[in-house]
Amino acid sequence: DTEVTQTPKHLVMGMTNKKSLKCEQHMGHRAMYWYKQKAKKPPELMFVYSYEKLSINESVPSRFSPECPNSSLLNLHLHALQPEDSALYLCASSLGPGGGEQYFGPGTRLTVT
């Protein structure tokens, strides 16, 4: 099973709201990723967790706050977002941080009004 699940599928939020995106995998993968994807662009890396520790933060604004409660779960907490943050947010996982294919979830379509 190579499934990564993400909830919710769609999210509409105002600029003053606080919301969270959730990602789950049960493949025993020890690296998990958050990506942001705008229309007709490739995925853009935001964060990498290796063995539940944040290993890469690609200079993402603090209004995005990642959390890895355990090896199967990854959250992305959102606060005071801007309309330009509207995008498809993708979660991915890989067996380990050292390399190998990443498996992506279906994404959360976020619209900030």
Place this chain on the structure above:
Amino acid sequence: EDQVTQSPEALRLQEGESSSLNCSYTVSGLRGLFWYRQDPGKGPEFLFTLYSAGEEKEKERLKATLTKKESFLHITAPKPEDSATYLCAVQARTGNQFYFGTGTSLTVIP
């Protein structure tokens, strides 16, 4: 600087008309090159991993090949359901980040 370039940006094929997509890369030591298929509004679906020049992988109508500077995704006798954006990504030996190309949008016309 690590870089990935895909061409063409868009490709329209008649059903059954075979063609190839290109992924050119520069990376300081290749750990792996990955091909993904992405349907609109969905997450990328993993297709292939290639690790060394000369390697080939096949899956149904798709065949991926790798040289020291580029990879090709060959599509044989495509069907309309093959319509999607095909993304190439490379991973360097140092670090675990993927560098994605901008993708090729493939449309197969019945």
